Amino acid sequence: GAGVSQSPSNKVTEKGKDVELRCDPISGHTALYWYRQSLGQGLEFLIYFQGNSAPDKSGLPSDRFSAERTGGSVSTLTIQRTQQEDSAVYLCASSPDRGERYGYTFGSGTRLTVV
Amino acid sequence: GESVGLHLPTLSVQEGDNSIINCAYSNSASDYFIWYKQESGKGPQFIIDIRSNMDKRQGQRVTVLLNKTVKHLSLQIAATQPGDSAVYFCAENKGSTLGRLYFGRGTQLTVWP
Known part of the structure; x- marks a missing residue:
């Protein structure tokens, strides 16, 4: 597609339930990133996929968080046993291989509310 | 008008004025910066x-200025317009990752008509 697509755009879930957030990156982009943005805050790195390399998971806040990227394209971020502090906007971004310029292109995000 | 990033997270300017948004970065090894x-x-x-x-x-x-001596980045917006109202983030890439x-x-930049 023309841009990074995320779904759903909004998700309300009950505390303790599992949620899956989806990201469809720009076609041909080999790098994919997940960030989290809490209200009025900056962007917190979660995880980074680059081609066939092992993902950089160093930003995942707990073992309740996991992410997969299938076929080098679509990615799913899963949060198990959601807690209220997980409420945030989850942003996905993609970029080409590192080259002359490698700024990200972001999607519009999924706003997760845990009640 | 000017902001000093973390110490003044909001900036209000009149339409047509120039805006300057400041950012201090932390790592002298960073080699790439984005607004x-x-x-x-x-x-x-x-x-x-x-x-x-x-x-x-x-x-x-827009103009970006980088001062590596004091690890400071700024974004200058000329003739600011109401459509420029938004939150502006600086980002740094630390060369090792x-x-x-x-x-x-x-x-937060707010432009008043």
Whole structure:
């Protein structure tokens, strides 16, 4: 597609339930990133996929968080046993291989509310 | 008008004035910097970038200045318009980690007609 697509755009879930957030990156982009943005805050790195390399998971806040990227394209971020502090906007971004310029292109995000 | 990033997270300017948004970065090893604009309900949008071998770069109505001596980055917006109202983030790439960006807290710019 023309841009990074995320779904759903909004998700309300009950505390303790599992949620899956989806990201469809720009076609041909080999790098994919997940960030989290809490209200009025900056962007917190979660995880980074680059081609066939092992993902950089160093930003995942707990073992309740996991992410997969299938076929080098679509990615799913899963949060198990959601807690209220997980409420945030989850942003996905993609970029080409590192080259002359490698700024990200972001999607519009999924706003997760845990009640 | 000017902001000082973390110490003054909001900036209000009159339409037509120039705006300066400041950012202090933390790592002297960072070699790539980006400014993003985020409008309400949207993801951040790339504005302009600069590499550490440069101290100034210009785009359309925007200029980024990099002072490596004091680890300071600024974004200048000329003739600010109401459509420029948004949160502006600086981001740095720390050279040891391929691709990962570290974002500042952001500055809310409000432009009054």
